[in-house]
Amino acid sequence: MTNENWFIPAGSRPEAGWTDVVDGRIAGWAHTGLRTGALRDGGELRLPADAVERLVVPLAGSFTVAYDGATQPLDGRASVFEGPTDVLYLGSGTPATITGEGRVAVAEAPTETVRPSAYIARDDVPVELRGAGQSSRQVHNFGTPAALDAARFIVCEVITPAGNWSSYPPHKHDTHVGGEESNLEEIYYYEAAVSRGVAAPPEAAPFALHRTYASDDRAIDEFRQVRTGDIALVPFGWHGPAVAAPGYDMYYLNVMAGPDPERVWNITDDPAHGWVRQTWEHEQLDPRLPYRKDPVR
Template structure:
């Protein structure tokens, strides 16, 4: 049994070398997904050695140059260079991203914060730069359950081997990952098995002035399902990571005055790369209450001038 909040890691608790956070199979019981997060100062660089994983490079803030090779579509010794335009912050709309093929190596240069989603796989797909204007932007829910989803690493947008990657922006006072749902049992066409990583960032609500001592935060909740026991009810802030191997999860709540962001990385053992979920029967009815409600007028969050 996981005791309360033991799968939530404060910023820096998963540090390894030059990386602020690293999630991989070095964590007991973790098998299908990975994540790396780092902050680069001007002139710095990060190395991604060739490995049996596919990767998605996601600028959180700032812009980056990625030199990569061994992608299956290049001759030995050749390398490609991709400029990632990035964005000022995760609350400035979608970013362009770079998918790196299984077995590719890369070097990331630039200034800002960057995340790298990973999944072990032997499947080889071509590396691809997905530009910001190509990213499907979804406004999900309604009213106080409104949130903005950037689906740059989902099956509809990206030909990948194993993982499903997206990011969610939840405006202050709103709930996301709601109603609670799970994906830990194989029911073909109804539910898939996917372990999940949440990486969080928080900020003062867009357009609001706040004193320097403001402390942006949100909450995440997860609880036991027949697949396993878990108990999470935790405050989260920028840089925190939650690992959800199973269980019902939701809501993620943005506190009044503070916006909430999270990057999701999902993958599992099923043969099909698909996100099928089951709602908690106690709360699934809430979806029906969104009918006739407008999406929160603060959305979409787009790049500020």
């Protein structure tokens, strides 16, 4: 079955100047949130002083965040396909105002636990080149436990070159098994663009594909064509692949959190497809990676 709650087309949940707001007001959703917004001509976006931790992630453009009597510039990028960006973690209960020009995302997780706000510069973002062959992708781990002292969420972003598969093999994290599997909701915020260095006609319409399907008796069957700004929610179940169509690079921002006592990302592969990981030992990393702010052509 498909559930319209689990797919949010770009611009379908606007609120208070934000393009889209995902939070616990969506039926069946409880542990994660996401805001996306666009700024120009001196506008601003406000973050209320809720019991929510946040991570401010520039998507395109640069911004300044005012919070706790301080201001923090965030050196962004022209697009999500230009490598890492500065990010800013805001501890729970911290109101803030974002100014600048461009598009921005704010990952969220409700929590009463307060961690100190923290700035992570672009050059300090851990960059991981994951997989091999047509499963090669680039991961920016700015909101993982190793990089950020957060209370609840795990946040990262992934760039997948045109024609490659990501979030593959399909996997799940919907049942708490200590040391083996985590119970985490997951948000995928997508963008797609004509692949670097490719000449495309004006009518080109970049897209990618997203898949989620049942891992137990909880019914879910999502297979979506996604475009820039679309959001896919994974409450449970196997998810993957996320596929970059030939000709179009794919980006997604992941936000994960759940009810488990430990903040950790442990997954279980779909046994029908997990064996594919072994084939990577005999393949090379896609030579198009890494994607950087100033790519070498």
